[in-house]
Amino acid sequence: xxxxMARPTTAxxxxxxxxxxxxxxxxxxxxxxxxxxxxxxGCSKATVLYHFASKDALLCExxxxxxxxxxxxDARIAAHTGAEARRxxxxxxxxxxxxxxxEIALLRGxxxxxxxxxxxxxxxxxxxxxxxxxxxxxxxxxxxxxxxVVLAGIAETCGEFLDIPxxxxxxxxxxxxxxxxxxxx
Amino acid sequence: xxxxMARPTTAxxxxxxxxxxxxxxxxxxxxxxxxxxxxxxGCSKATVLYHFASKDALLCExxxxxxxxxxxxDARIAAHTGAEARRxxxxxxxxxxxxxxxEIALLRGxxxxxxxxxxxxxxxxxxxxxxxxxxxxxxxxxxxxxxxVVLAGIAETCGEFLDIPxxxxxxxxxxxxxxxxxxxx
DNA sequence: TCAGGTGCTGACCGATCGGTCAGATCCGCA
DNA sequence: TGCGGATCTGACCGATCGGTCAGCACCTGA
Numbered sequence: 050x051x052x053x054m055a056r057p058t059t060a061x062x063x064x065x066x067x068x069x070x071x072x073x074x075x076x077x078x079x080x081x082x083x084x085x086x087x088x089x090x091g092c093s094k095a096t097v098l099y100h101f102a103s104k105d106a107l108l109c110e111x112x113x114x115x116x117x118x119x120x121x122x123d124a125r126i127a128a129h130t131g132a133e134a135r136r137x138x139x140x141x142x143x144x145x146x147x148x149x150x151x152e153i154a155l156l157r158g159x160x161x162x163x164x165x166x167x168x169x170x171x172x173x174x175x176x177x178x179x180x181x182x183x184x185x186x187x188x189x190x191x192x193x194x195x196x197x198v199v200l201a202g203i204a205e206t207c208g209e210f211l212d213i214p215x216x217x218x219x220x221x222x223x224x225x226x227x228x229x230x231x232x233x234x
Numbered sequence: 235x236x237x238x239m240a241r242p243t244t245a246x247x248x249x250x251x252x253x254x255x256x257x258x259x260x261x262x263x264x265x266x267x268x269x270x271x272x273x274x275x276g277c278s279k280a281t282v283l284y285h286f287a288s289k290d291a292l293l294c295e296x297x298x299x300x301x302x303x304x305x306x307x308d309a310r311i312a313a314h315t316g317a318e319a320r321r322x323x324x325x326x327x328x329x330x331x332x333x334x335x336x337e338i339a340l341l342r343g344x345x346x347x348x349x350x351x352x353x354x355x356x357x358x359x360x361x362x363x364x365x366x367x368x369x370x371x372x373x374x375x376x377x378x379x380x381x382x383v384v385l386a387g388i389a390e391t392c393g394e395f396l397d398i399p400x401x402x403x404x405x406x407x408x409x410x411x412x413x414x415x416x417x418x419x
Numbered sequence: 420t421c422a423g424g425t426g427c428t429g430a431c432c433g434a435t436c437g438g439t440c441a442g443a444t445c446c447g448c449a
Numbered sequence: 450t451g452c453g454g455a456t457c458t459g460a461c462c463g464a465t466c467g468g469t470c471a472g473c474a475c476c477t478g479a
Contacts, residue, residue: 061456092458094458095460096456096457096458099455099456099457
């Protein structure tokens with residue numbers, strides 16, 4: 050009965066986060082209102098704004114773990130060069146995409162707007178470095194096109210396979226990424 | 235002076251279409267207001283709704299050529315089987331993506347919502363047939379993952395290369411698609 | 420000259436958005 | 450018993466959304 054009543058106050062907080070993640074993934078960030086989230090949890094819209102400073106703050110908290118992992122990946126890529134960096138980028142990004150496919154899915158097409166926000170400003174630069182690594186640090190158009198197709202394709206796709214386990218999705222994504230990125234030099 | 239004054243009334247109409255296409259491509263459909271479009275053209279919001287029955291109607295007219303080409307592609311794929319259908323799908327889709335990259339870009343992430351609309355309802359089924367053709371009509375998860383990555387990657391990417399000519403973008407996209415889709419059978 | 424259609428507009432509508440605020444309720448603790 | 454903080458709420462705010470409408474300016478053909 051006193052299970053983890055140690056911090057009972059966070060129950061609603063977590064419920065709201067979960068509900069927001071579910072909603073965002075289906076109708077997008079702009080397409081989801083605080084009313085929608087509140088209704089799902091069974092509280093008032095004011096309660097949502099009691100637990101989160103703003104709608105943006107809610108999104109930030111939701112994306113924080115994924116962004117942390119992305120920053121770690123960025124650092125790992127920077128520690129390598131050439132083909133090793135490329136492999137690290139592909140492996141790491143696929144891993145990130147699989148683990149956070151729900152969070153990535155909810156950004157579907159709202160990246161441009163969200164990147165404007167200060168909290169997400171550096172994501173833009175990280176993703177540019179990711180594309181460069183995927184392209185093998187070549188500036189040939191073919192290499193850049195292939196890099197963007199794979200990057201965007203994985204990001205856009207991973208959210209569609211919520212039903213199959215990580216261990217099956219990861220190798221499938223890695224295989225197609227490796228095949229697509231074998232750019233002739 | 236009497237150039238093509240034959241139909242001078244369509245000037246604003248076309249300007250509005252062009253402005254809407256530009257805006258939608260940058261800020262998305264939901265993220266663009268009729269005010270924005272009107273301001274770009276230099277007319278009032280009411281004028282936009284004089285030329286188009288609704289915001290949705292504007293989008294429909296904007297997408298009509300691309301949708302027609304997509305339907306033609308669908309028919310062409312249905313006329314083939316196996317590897318031929320797959321090749322027809324890849325070639326045709328890349329061609330469509332290159333030619334209508336602006337229009338495709340503006341649907342970024344708003345597909346889910348827009349497909350709900352009756353006018354776009356059948357696009358859902360066409361895209362499913364496209365994925366199936368890309369996957370070589372296999373239901374193996376690896377094949378379906380690769381198909382979706384390539385399809386979504388191309389759709390998501392083509393709008394990023396508005397500055398390079400069709401003749402350069404098309405072979406680059408085709409190359410990465412062929413590489414990625416060489417699924418081992 | 421004037422009737423009628425076309426193109427266009429400002430004012431306005433109801434709905435919904437994110438966000439604020441005063442206060443109600445409930446709690447552990449002195 | 451009562452105080453204070455945490456949790457939650459309904460009412461409300463200004464802004465913006467897509468859309469409506471009466472009417473103005475202009476051109477054209479009878």
